[in-house]
Amino acid sequence: xxxxxxxxxxNLTCPFCHNGGLVQDxxxxxxxxxxxLLADLKARRKFIDGVVISGGEPTIDTGLxxxxxxxxxxxxxxxxxxxxxxxxxxAHLLERHLLDYIAVDIKTSPQRYSELHSVxxxxxxxxxxxxxxxxxxxxxxxxxxxxxxxxxxxxxGEIGKLLQGSPLWVxxxxxxxxxxxxxxxxxxxxxxxxxxxFSTLAQGYVDQVQVRGI
Numbered sequence: 052x053x054x055x056x057x058x059x060x061x062n063l064t065c066p067f068c069h070n071g072g073l074v075q076d077x078x079x080x081x082x083x084x085x086x087x088l089l090a091d092l093k094a095r096r097k098f099i100d101g102v103v104i105s106g107g108e109p110t111i112d113t114g115l116x117x118x119x120x121x122x123x124x125x126x127x128x129x130x131x132x133x134x135x136x137x138x139x140x141x142a143h144l145l146e147r148h149l150l151d152y153i154a155v156d157i158k159t160s161p162q163r164y165s166e167l168h169s170v171x172x173x174x175x176x177x178x179x180x181x182x183x184x185x186x187x188x189x190x191x192x193x194x195x196x197x198x199x200x201x202x203x204x205x206x207x208g209e210i211g212k213l214l215q216g217s218p219l220w221v222x223x224x225x226x227x228x229x230x231x232x233x234x235x236x237x238x239x240x241x242x243x244x245x246x247x248x249f250s251t252l253a254q255g256y257v258d259q260v261q262v263r264g265i
Contacts, residue, residue, distance in 0.1 A: 053101045053130065054092060058115070061108040062136055065158060065167045066232035067198055067225070070107060085114075089121050101128030101151065109133060110140040119149040130154065135180035136172070145187055152190040155180060159201040160209035166201070181213055193257075194221045197241055197249060207249050211256030220257040222249055224264030 057070070059080060092102065102122055109115055110133050122129055130152040133141065144150050158167055161174035184191045193214055195202060214220055225240045243265040253260045 052099050053103050053128075054095060054099050055103045055105060056088070058104065058106045058109045058112045060111055061106060061134075062111055063108070063134060063158075063164075063167045063172065064169055064231075066230060066235045067196070067201075067227075067238075068231040069226070069229040070105075085118065085121075089125070092122070092127065093125055096125060096127070099127070101130060103130045103132065105132040108136075110137040115140070116144060116147065116149065119144065120147075123149060128152070132156070133180075134158070134177070136174070136176040138176050138179040138183050141180055142183055145183070145189070150189050152192070153184065153187070154192040154194055155184070157193050157195045157210050157214070159195075159198075160206045161213065162209075163201065163206070178213065181217070185216070191217065192219045192221060193217060194223060196223045196225055197246055198225045198235075199238060199241060200235075202249075204249070204252065207252050211253055215256050217257045219259045219261065220253050221261045221263055222246055222253060223262075226264070 061068075092099070104115070104119075109131060119129055128151040129149060131141075131144070131150055132154050133156070135141070135155040135157075141153070157177070158164065161177055164172040164174040164177070195210060211220075224243075224246060225238070227236050227238050227240055230236045230238070246262050246265055250260045250262050
């Protein structure tokens with residue numbers, strides 16, 4: 052069992068994001084003082100094994116390494132959810148042995164990442180993160196939400212080439228009603244058999260494929 056901690060802010064503004072408030076209006080959410088948060092986690096220590104850090108995008112938070120050090124002092128395992136665009140931050144956390152599990156969201160093919168933000172996005176950081184994690188001594192999971200506008204057979208093939216030989220690729224169903232942008236809330240999701248077809252394609256690239264949400 053794990054506790055879940057969210058950080059505010061992101062270096063993308065994906066229109067399908069389920070945590071739009073944390074991306075666009077992070078200042079509207081009260082910060083929990085670090086001492087108070089650590090005390091709460093310490094009190095839960097008998098019931099939890101670890102902490103999941105999600106967002107927003109946790110790697111843009113300059114306080115992340117110090118927070119993870121404190122979690123390790125509590126002997127808690129750490130899972131990080133990230134978009135993978137800041138490989139230098141991930142490398143630093145790995146070097147300090149502050150992560151036990153990392154889940155990287157692959158939104159679409161790297162060349163389409165500028166569609167996920169209001170300015171151009173350099174996806175080279177994502178590619179560097181994938182290469183970095185090939186030799187990481189922790190559990191690694193890649194996740195792709197199968198959104199009709201962004202993920203087709205072509206994108207599955209392009210992402211597959213990027214992830215070639217990786218341990219786990221999770222394909223997720225799109226839940227439109229939680230999307231940050233209203234027009235994306237109206238987007239019809241793929242039928243389950245389409246995700247199963249994508250899964251069959253993905254199996255040619257990675258060790259294991261899972262389908263979630265159908």
